Amino acid sequence: MNIFQLEVLAAVVAHGTFSDAAMHLETSQSAVSRAIASLEGELGVPLFIRGRSGARLTPVGERVIVHAHQMLDIRELIDYEVNLEKGLYKSRLRISSFRSAATHLLPINIARFRNRFPYVEVVLFELDPAGVEQSLREGQADIGLIPLPRSEEFRTVEITRDEYVVLLPKSEPPPPKELTWEALSAYSFILFNYAECTSAVREHWAKWGQSFEVAYVIKEDSTIVSMVAQGLGAAVLPRLAALPIPDDVYVRSLPVRLDRVIGAATLASTPPAPAVKMFLDLLGS
Structure with missing residues (x-):
């Protein structure tokens, strides 16, 4: 018997199904099933009655869960003392x-x-x-x-790594799924007035022997996305900086991938x- 098995037992009781217990524990349903099966095998008695509506405790399971909660409470007290010693509490x-x-x-x-x-x-x-x-x-x-x-x-x-993506205004026909440098040269760009991102984009263009026309230099990334949506130009931003991206903006990868680490x-x-x-x-x- 181990702590994980007891945590699984308590989670199934609290949530009613193996799948909901798995979501709560951030693990797989098969891991939950194995833990319960292993615990039942070790104890030699069934702890749950399984059915379409979920899992409910057997009579012996109802008695066992009381002691399982007590053991989990003791484990929590042990964690408290250890973490207190490590300086995590009241910090x-x-x-x-x-x-x-x-x-x-x-x-x-x-x-x-x-x-x-x-x-x-x-x-x-x-x-x-x-x-x-x-x-x-x-x-x-x-x-x-x-x-x-x-x-x-x-x-x-x-x-993590955050990909720089090209934001393009809606058009007919839509831009190709895979952009070329030649296709990008047809756009004027709205640049991010943030030295590190702007330098990375400029250096990436230069590395591949390309240049681009700058229409605007904007401080706020959300403003840049809105301007692209209004058809005022294209932009290159790290994907996280561009979120949320509206439906009327196309998102494409650069011809050669560029990441922000x-x-x-x-x-x-x-x-x-x-x-x-x-x-x-x-x-x-």
Whole structure:
């Protein structure tokens, strides 16, 4: 008998079906079935009556679940004492991030972290990449989400890769699924007034011996998407920065793929606190 089997047992009882228990535990239905079958085999008694409407406890299962809850409560107390020792309780985790990562990557991960470590206060600052770096240097943030690479003063780990996509206004006929540099040369472009993204796009064009006409230079990515939707030009943005993309905008890949690498950074000169280590582990999972 192990803790996972008891967690599965409690989840099936709480949610009524193996499939709902699997969703709650973020695992597969087959893993839930195997855990229950293994537990029943070890105990030598059936714990559930299975039917089309779900799974309900047998009489002995109703007695076993009482003790299973007690064992899970004890495990939670053990985790509390261990995490208390690690400095996770009553601590604070400060995260700084540029906008698109803060919008699309962090909320789900902060929710997962808070669910696991509810006594850690999480603070989020939304800054531009230069501001993220400065917040780390000045000790105002513990972790920064930032495009990579960065200087050696930061310890970094890659989280994900965000493809630069071409945004095109609706037209008849629609643009081909696979764009060529020649096809792109027919458009004037709305550039993002953000040095790192704009430099990456310009350097990518130059690398392949291409040039493009600039119609506008805009500070806000949402404004760029709206302008493309109104037929004022094309744009190249990291996909996360472009979201949400309206239906009246075509999305295509560049003739040669270009990615923005997004990573988590900490100050190399500062040993990471337990909460920082745990959050970085979660981001990498």
